[in-house]
Amino acid sequence: MELTVNGHAQPLSAIASDPAMPLLWVLRDGLNLTGTKYGCGIGACGACTVHVDGVAARSCVTPLAAVQGKAVTTIEGLAPGGHPHAVQLAWLTEQVPQCGYCQSGMLMAAAALLARNPRPSDADIDAAITNLCRCGTYPRVRAAIQLAARQLPAPWPPALSPHRIADTTAGADGAQPA
Structure with a gap:
């Protein structure tokens, strides 16, 4: 089993063999990435939040098997x-x-x-x-x-209004220029 953490592939055979082990303990104890904190152990407090494929996830309730093949980012990899x-x-x-x-x-x-x-x-x-x-x-x-x-830079393309956008290339009669 391999895990990608902060852009680096991490072989887990020596760290964790139980696919049910919470990701938090793999990060903290196995990989020594201690910026991710243990707060409650039930996913309620958010101290253990990491990104899994860019989505915030509570690592104390995320089993190792659930992140197989996904990219995990911790606070150490945010910058x-x-x-x-x-x-x-x-x-x-x-x-x-x-x-x-x-x-x-x-x-x-x-x-x-x-x-x-x-x-x-x-x-x-x-x-x-x-x-x-x-x-x-x-x-x-x-x-x-x-x-x-x-x-942060403005999102591109900018969000369009749900209202119809006028065609500015058409003439007053709606005809397209030749």
């Missing part, structure tokens, strides 16, 4: 090449962390949200970021995600 991700910079600007325990999971959930919805509303953020923060920094988390969204 490849040493260039911080927009959410990491926004977290610092908005002074989000207090105790910091939930932050890696929050950052991973925020990055996944922005990857699928580059211009989220506050309601979108509240629906997507279900991680628990015992310090209660939720308003700063929301502000940081909005800041990161503004700093």
